[in-house]
Amino acid sequence: MTGRRIVLITGASRGIGAETARVLAERGDHVVINYREKVKRAERLADSIRREGGTASTAGADIADADSARALITGVAAQFGRLDVLVLNASGGLERHAGPGYAMALNRDAQERLVRLAVPHMPPGSRIVFVTSHQAAARTTSTSES
Known part of the structure; x- marks a missing residue:
């Protein structure tokens, strides 16, 4: 994989994450598609990217779980030797069945944890892109309705 960037995209089995994976793969990056539960959806996306000439792999992990997040980052680093872009x-966490602290655990704590875990594996010139969170959207909505 020398010469192409290694890109890990969390929550990439659908929506913005999946489209980001497609775009970056088209540009020549190897994308690692992270998913929590949707393994079939993630595999279909990776297969689609490969059929279109790109390179992709999948990595299941619940990023809100510290051990799972650690395994995700160390797995990528072990397989590829580095991480060039973390998306x-x-x-x-705003779903009805989510526990009261889950939104912050996922949208704040998990993101910060992944950054701390990833940085030692990121060479100079690497990038970290924080897309958004449901929590930010919820705050915007409640503020604009006041």
């Missing part, structure tokens, strides 16, 4: 796309 923090996964968000959520």
